[in-house]
Amino acid sequence: VDTLREGIFICGCAQGPKDIADTVAQASAAAGRALRLISQGRIVIEPIKAYVIEELCDGCGKCIDKCPLGxxxxxxxxxxxxxxxxxxxxxxxxxxxxxxxxLKHYTEEQLIEEIKALLASKEEGEVRVIAFFDDSCTYRAADLAGTSRLTYTSKVRVVRIPSSSRLTPRIILSAFKYGADGVFIGDCLPGGSPYHPRVLDVINDLIRKTRTLMRRYRIDARRLRFDTIAVDTAERLAKDLDELVVLVERLGPLKPEDRDRIKV
Ligand code: SF4
Ligand code: SF4
Structure with missing residues (x-):
């Protein structure tokens, strides 16, 4: 009965064809969920929210249609x-x-600093991959890989993010500039994300734009890999990461002059 908007519930034929028994059961569930919220007297919201830097905003409105929640x-x-x-x-x-x-708590600068720190200990000639794991699916799958004692390559350093739609070409290119030889992005399968289904289009668009920039900087675009991951597919995640590392090892570490060409 939950919807993508907290505090709005849906039940019965408003959701799809239903018989009376199912409709009544759903209506009770929706009323129970609403009552639980109201009885608290106050609403607690997650602190991770978009914010506008007023000095930079010119009111062009390009962001308005991109927000799936209005x-x-x-x-x-x-x-x-x-x-x-x-x-x-x-x-x-x-x-x-x-x-x-x-995005509060996951700003572009915070993520770039985290990437720099993860790459700071990289040895000469070593290959390293930065992996962006979305919190809801890929990070949990990686957790499951750990508890299931699955192994995956030690060449990977993980950056945990709420959703890959939060990334920008600048963040991904920064990983290459500051020492990564490959970048992996994992996010939920269609329908598996707690966010609006449109975020997957945003991620695909982001990957496309970033690969175009990589080609412009003469960086092999295969060094950037995006996969959709379900929570219970830890084995596949481990395999995908291993495959990327094998490819990157075959291509070799990026040279300093390759990194110098990247403008972030
Ligand atoms: S897209 Fe335009 S309106 Fe939206 S935050 Fe950026 S500058 Fe401001
Ligand atoms: S697109 Fe997402 S992060 Fe941006 S304002 Fe809408 S809900 Fe918030």
Missing amino acids: AITIENKIARVNEAICNGCGSCIPYCPRNAID
Whole structure:
């Protein structure tokens, strides 16, 4: 009975064809969920929300249609995010031409600094892969790989993010610039994400744009791999990571002059 918007529930024929018994059962469930929220007297919202850097925003409105929840409006020529609606999917971020919108607790600069730290201990001639794992599916699959005692390559360093739609070409290219030889991005299968289904289009668009930039910088675009991962497919995740590392080892580490060409 839950919907993509917290606090809005759906039941009965509003959801799809149902008989009376199922409709009544769903209506009770929806009423119970609503009552639980109301009885608390206050609503607790997640702190991970998009925010606008007002000095950079020119009110162009390009982010508005990109938000699948309609959380963005323009007021006094500046974008505003309704925090009660925003679920922190990050889908609006890669489309802002002025880098004027970012995600609290997972800002672009924070992620780039994390990447730099993960690559700081890399030895000369060593190959290293940065892997962005979305919190809901890929990170949990990796957790499962750990508890199931599956092994995967030690050449991978993981960056945990709410959703890969939060990434930008600049973040991915920064990984290559600061020492990565391959980048892996894992996110939920269609229908498996807690976010709107449109985030998958955003991620595919992001991968396409980043690969175009990689070609422009003469970096082999196969060094960037995106896979959809289900929580219970830890073995596949381990295999995908191993495959990328084998490919990157075959291509060899990027040379300093390759990294110098990348502008971030
Ligand atoms: S796309 Fe960027 S600059 Fe344009 S309104 Fe949105 S936040 Fe502002
Ligand atoms: S983070 Fe997602 S939900 Fe929030 S404003 Fe951006 S697109 Fe909308």
